[in-house]
Amino acid sequence: MPEKRKSEAFRAASNHWAKRFKSQAKQGPDGTQDGKNSQDSTPVSTSSTKIPSPIKLLYNPSYSEDELSAVNADTVRIRDLIGAADLKETYQFNFNVDLTFFLSFLHPDFKKEKRKILFITGSKLLDRDYEETYAIEKDYNISEVQAKLPSRFGTHHTKMMINFSKDQSAEIIIMSCNLTKLDFGGLTQMIWRSGKLFYGDTTSSKGSQFKSDLLAYLHSYSKPQIDILAMTLQSYSFQGIDVDLIASSPGSYNTNDEEKHFGYGSLLDACKRNNLLVDNRDKSCHYNILAQTSAISYPFATEKWSTAGVFTHLLCPMLFSKNSEFHLLAPGKQSLRQHQAEHNYTPSIVFPTVGEVASSNMGFASGQAIHFDYSRSFVHRNYYEQAIKPYLKKWNSTPTNSSTGREHVMPHVKLYMCDNGDNWESIRWCYMGSHNLSKQAWGSRKGNKFVNDDPSRYEVNSYELGVLLTPKPGTQMKPSYLSDSGSEYGVTYLRMPFALPPAAYSKDDIPWSGHVSYGELMDSKGYTYNLSH
Template sequence: MAEPPSKRRRLSDTDQDPTVKIPGELPTSLSHPISPPPPRKTVARERKLISSPVRLTTIRDLPEESNVGAVSLHDLLGDPLISECWEFNYLHDVDFLMNHFDEDTRALVKVHIVHGFWKKDDNNRLSLERQSAQYNNVTLHAAYMPEMFGTHHSKMLVLFRHDDTAQVIIHTANMISNDWTNLTNGVWQTPRLPLLTGSQDPSGLNMKIGSGPRFKNDLLNYLRAYNSRRQICKSMVEQLEKYDFSAVRGALIASVPGRHDLYDDDPNKTYWGWAGVKRTLRSVPVHSGESDIVVQVSSIATISSVDGWLRKTLFDSLSPPTKTKTPRPTFKVIFPTPDEIRRSLDGYASGGSIHMKIQSALQAKQLQYMKPLLYHWANDCQKGKREEGELQDGGRNRAAPHIKTYIRYNEKKSIDWALLTSANVSTQAWGVDTNGIGTIRIASWEIGVLMWPQLFDDKATMVSTFMKDMPTDEGQGGDGPLVGLRVPYSLPLQKYDDSELPWVATATYARPDIKGRTWG
């Protein structure tokens, strides 16, 4: 209960009511000396921090602090609301996949597995068929493979949920236990995508590269490519068309096997392979100073014309000319040595999916060309010179790399763009120009997503994060939003010593690994 107002004190004969104005007297406000008001305390505006759009997969045998922000397969598939799952990959273990759905609903999820084993007597195909026969809710789809040496190498999940949302997940891990246990892999996810509303006019959509509608356009074009011979993805494309992608930030970079026209004026056409990444990067702003493009992969194929293709096709596509005549970036390639594989969590067994050959005369020549470009995966090796700079531990030195990243670092130590993809360094993945006649020939299915800071805000800066997904403002210039990018390797990089060679899975290694085993 409120207190009653205090009574006004009765004035004595000597008291004067201050509310009564005396004739000719100046207002009291004018009789006080004039001084400026005290300065207001300035409150520092908090800088907006944006978590990394790329997450690493959990590593079983690393401590908890190394798995902060990391994601497991159960995190991706364990939601009991999942009604349908499309799983695209190179290697598949159906039992392993099914065990990661919610225990109570896994028998109810419609599971579609898209693979590339087109030969009916292929052991991988026969194994898939035997495993999937145990599940009434699993359907297999063999992708059309027009090129003899191509593979279905894309790694993607498309999920539909009972709450009328959908989600697209692009990652780098095969659907087998080994890849989700002690190997380093990466994951990019869309937000939960709602259904489109009837009021949304498709003619007014922003089709700018990097926007959600453009990502949807390119993704649906990629999925429609599966339908060239058989209607593999027709039903899924029809479903996905109904969803709103406006919250998505990223550009699809994918490869579709076959021959494709390089010159087409259709602004909504999707270009594949090196032509796709080259056209996309023309729209991405970069700093005008010196820069490094770090190519980190798990496989480097034998390339017949290494200088002609690696430098003049792939590297040129990753660094298209800019309006400001920016200097050509320095290219660096991260690939593990035998010592790094030997000391990894699973020892030599970790190297079974990491490929490069150096035995033949052509391969030896390729190694000679690439040797100056090679850097360690783990920068705690006994040999090799480490670049200058503060040590930043990615927390994955002992978890051998199956992830594939292409990142452009500028001289301000921030990131101009980053690509997470299934594509290694090979002509099969990125394609070759067919004798300069205006077509590109691609052998394999690949998929990835390109990100850059301006997708999140015009004034944003993208910076490396280590052992966590969220960036910190400490020591960062500027005041625009700060976007983190979870980097899997440690910085600064450590260059190969002259005596060092890359890991070769087909070679023999007599020195025992961390498990006491030899290789070959």
């Protein structure tokens, strides 16, 4: 995106990063390190039919040609999503859009016939006073909608495509990536695709629920162009969809009301419908619950020197509230440890170490998509010590005898999962989408102080979207990796970008943070990373 069109936050981030790199690498004649392009985004055909998976990895080109067919097994490319000759119109919901990058993947006929593109973001994308975007507006039938954001901390973080084709079909694509070269070419991403939807009735319970939830989410924007999109989708059949939609939209909610809930209320409703909540106070088995995100933000509540984390003190007690009333855990590590002991489970937070970022395909540059400030204040430090550090697991957890194909490709995907008390032999449920570990995304009571443990009333500040996958009745869902190629009756394999169970941090590991200097440590491109003074 041209510099003038970047939001203030994105522009600040760009400046923030430009000051921190110091190259120790040799430059090749083409201006790239040692004459090699570290981020070749030329599409390469890849395919795999061995592992059926409800969600797929996005194609990543940051490997040599010999490695591509292996590491990109079971993936799709951006051209697969928007490059079809019969794509008639597309609705793009996202946070960050590189217009020229996105438009380059459309079929030539799309531009020639001036087919419709509508972008839905949280900040202005087009500018008639700027030559490049003015030219784009003349060449394309392109328009935009700016979502209303009630808080300076709220964002339009949803990443979704809704595509309509000339055969009258529609497809819904929910993903974890921004529409940028870095996201598609340098980071690990995942998507869910509805497949082609046609006009008709929806009688299945899952399909009907998904349709109802999607239309409610679209109407929550209160924008005429998006209301028209919702009305159009009303005529389509969602019969074959077998996942639940988990959505966040800014507003105030009460889990005791019959109205539509967003944020953690959306996840709670889906877990209740699918009988996924756990009690386990009889300690019949030991459960594992996992959060893997690319950002960890401020705690959702504080009390004196104690802090409460969204994952540990809100989502964990919610997910283990079967046969009991859901209560928030009081700030501090003691309440969490007691809750774990009562319900016999282990929480894990998968987040890249400094060493993993440094040795990654993009080196320190991939760190600009991974956010965690644990050193700014005593609240940040206490939060890290109490609710994050004890549960940290590595991104690269792959045993030496296997591979996921994404060990050195840093995550932008967000996954939340629970096992069946079998040390990750099988997966009870899996969420994939845009929700990071933040109260803006999932919701919380207004203010930072911990008032009481009642979670019924809460506020959401951001737009987010994801899907919840559960095994079909009488079947299992199991993790699968790049080296796996077998099949098993009654089993759905979920293609994983990291290994389960994940490996714990060593005593010398620390989580990546863009707010810390790393001295003379060089990344895979020969750069160091240090803060400017």
